[in-house]
Amino acid sequence: MAQPDIIDESGDKYKYGFITDIEADTAPAGLNADIIRLISQKKEEPEWLLEWRLKAFEFWQTMSEPHWAKLAYDKIDYQALHYYSAPKQKVAPKSLQEVDKSLLETYDKLGIPLKEQEALAGVVAVDAVFDSVSVATTYRAKLAEKGIIFCSISEAIKNHPDLVKKYLGSVVPYTDNFFACLNSAVFTDGSFVYIPKGVKSPMELSTYFRINAKNTGQFERTLIVAEDDSYVSYLEGCTAPQRDENQLHAAIVEIVVMNNAEVKYSTVQNWYPGDKDGKGGVYNFVTKRAACRGANSKISWTQVETGSAVTWKYPSCVLQGDNSVGEFYSVAITNNRQQADTGTKMIHIGKNTTSKIISKGISAGFSNQTYRGLVKVTPQADNARNYSQCDSLLIGANCGSHTVPYVENRNRNAVLEHEATTSKISDEQLFYCKQRGISEEEAVSLIVNGFCKDVMQHLPMEFAIEAAKLINISLEGSVG
């Protein structure tokens, strides 16, 4: 039987590759202190934030782009990018009805039924970020009743400056890394979530990110603060239109989790991956980190990564509070010429902290994928526990799959376990399915979804269905 043929036209099947035609207010290309002042001015920011941005920019100029990841991409010209682009609108929309119609159509194509949702009355609250400026936030009133703040970060800077000032950069300081530093200097929008003490969010909060304008870097910044005894589940979906140029995306997500609080953060990342020859696609350099500051706090990252030409992303957990828990569940799929270097960091600092890593990587076509993870146990983290499992599946003979876990243990009571396997879809499994009448394509999809199950089951239901579909779309044509 022939080996699955990997060369195909699947790169042209990007479902979300439409471009929305709306006038945008765009800053000139290039990056300098004046551009940063312009961004800050456009956003009517307070002085302290401008100063912070300028400090970040100054520091960024002393840094160099990291190249330790197993990623090869064309040099990024940071001076050729536009750092600000906002949809032009005369007056800020007060309700969904006032939002530009073509924008709403875009969301429909994306499958976010914004309008429907208001009618359906409160399942998910959506904050849609479109080229860096949040255009519509739904269900705010309902959330406000509970004291939950869910808005764009720009609004939060205006309306809740003390909260933003207190937590912004407290988990990911601007000195953290090159891309985080760049983001700190130029971030234009993002989401802000504040869950007060004792409040369980009555609905899942959801943000959709989308890159539209040409040559625009998207630098959104999300900040989530969960006070004592609170709970929130946050969903993030990402898409970008199909373009020949590479688009840069350097985002930051910071999460602060206090005593007995829990945050679930789920991502379905489906940025444009480039065509089958690797032309175009999003460069996705993201810093995501959660600090479990309180005792018994918990953070759970779940990600399904199918998009982007280049992914550089390590959602991390800093387990400071005693008995805090960090979890990372990841499915990453690369096809054609995609490259992904992704994983997590679990930093055990508090006593009795536990962490769990389940990573499932699927490589097809000519793609390359690396799991890179760190489990670090500091001397004071007595009784730390970690279990890591990283499985990789290879489809076709031209892809690569790599596993680079780092385990650093400085505590005698720590119990750390790491397991990893790499294999292809077994011929026996394929034969078994086909002997029962199932086609090869369907069999591969069944087996791959089965392979990912341990991760998918951690996604909220509606997200899980979308993610399962995405997996199938991503692998289309990777088999015979």
Place this chain on the structure above:
Amino acid sequence: MNTPLLEIEDLCAEVCGKQIIKDFNLTINEGEVHAIMGPNGAGKSTLSYVLCGKPGYAVTSGSVRFKGKDLLAMSVEERAREGVFLIMQYPVEIPGVPTTTFLKHAVNAVRKHQGLPELDTMEFLKMVREEGRLLGIDNEMLKRPINVGFSGGEKKRMETLEMSILKPDFAILDEADSGLDIDALKVVAEGVNRLRDGKRSMLVITHYQRLLNYIVPDFVHVFADGHIVRSGNKDLALELEQNGYAEFVKEK
């Protein structure tokens, strides 16, 4: 009655460049149950894989016609959809794929091929649960990933369940009794016997006569050195039980 279902003529096949099936001939008519018995390592399982089209099992000459069509020209799944079913000796585990999901895909692939409407989830579950009950397969087992962590007996019961819901025209039972205790064997045999309707045919491959007490064949063939060396009725199986295969195994 004597409508041929499967006609194997002068079949030769090899695995890894080694010839295992040599000038094999056999015709199975509708409704007939044939047993193939032979010493271990004679290539009995190879025959079943060749008929199903397993990759790596290469036919070098000869022909196989199924319902008059060229079976060897069909892909694995086409043969399955045409009605060739194999109860495997070692069913493979597929982690994460719930049994019902797997079965639903299989049932609907076959139905689509037959021009029948696909079953919706409710209809499908009703059917699977009913058939499962007859084989002692409960709902919990149906929710587990297919074959994962199943005991030998559970795996064989699952194979039988798959057969009874896919309703193939021709079933091959490859050492269906291996790893079964007597009670499990009876359950499996009853399941198989329920499907004997005078039209469906079967090929029972076994080393021991034991299974043939429960699935009584119309014909028994002795398989050695790549082909049938002797044929008879069910009494031949008893004779083999008595005398062993020694007289059929050539000195190498």
Place this chain on the structure above:
Amino acid sequence: MTNLVPNIAYDYAELAKVSGIELPTPKTEAWKYTRLRDLLDCPYTLCTPSSATGPELPLKADVIHISNGRLVSALPQVAGAEITVIDHVEEKTHHPFAQMNALYLTQGLQITIRRKLSRPLVLNYHMSPNGENGFYHWRNIINCEKDSSAAIIEQFTYEGEVKSCYLANLVNDINIQAGASLQHYKYQNEAFKANHVALHEITIAADGKYESFCLQKGANIARNETEISLNGEGAEAVVNAAYMMNGWATLDTTTNVYHYQPHTKSSQLVKGVVGGTAKGVFQGRIHIAPNAVCTSGTQLHKAMVLSDDAEIDVKPELEIFADDVKCSHGAASGEIDKEQLFYMRSRGIGEEEAKTLLIDAYVTDVINHITDSSVREWFKSLI
């Protein structure tokens, strides 16, 4: 070879620098966990010759004594092998310590195995520092000819002041031809302020087999690095190791296994026990080249941490460019099993004794993989 002046204390880092060789820095990924600073801390003079020899091994073997980096006994006549002395080599790799080794070679051996050897060949390295901080560079070029088979045992010991600070830099260039097999065992028990850097570069042709085991117990910084290229179908490598340390040492086991051809196989099992302020490092990489299908590579590292200040750093790595492969790695670290300890104590065994028994059992598990029974027993006697 470049000549070094005796009795002059060389700053090793400076010597490398003027020779155009870049020693690893704290930012060098491959040396991330091993604190070279301590190794490069003191200046070294070229070792002065010594005639002291190391303890004999309790096995029937042909023995070559090497003392302070120089041969001290006549070379034995070994039926089926040819052994000659070398005093210069060329280094083909970019490994900085191997480059230093070649450039300033003290001495070395060319060993050609022509057929099956009847008994192991022992290389008994001994250090007698005589109060100086000496260094030596030793290299073996081992060629296992087609269908030959041999066992080579390396032992590293010292005498005199336990706090002697010296540096042993060793390289084994091993070429295993088609169908040949080599068993390679090593016991390292250097002085506890001494440093030991060893590189084994091994190429294996079709159906060739390499089996190794290394027990590290001594030194301040010791790195045992193995680089294997499986260059022919059917080639196979077993790279096992154990380390035990209670002081402040860094014991580093680094492996790179390259599967370049289909139907190649490798397995690694490494177990470590660290107490005091010791640090155990395991870095292992399995690399499967494109088209190297039907390969299997496994790797397992387990460590036991006995004290609050001990540390374990692990980086097991898979780098896979072919689809029809079966690869896995695992890493585990934890303290001594409390249940087992309790069970033994409940049967009247004292806590310290119970711990010793459990640690022995932990390490013996790796030693049991050694195929040669007399070597196996010898290693068991060393733990």
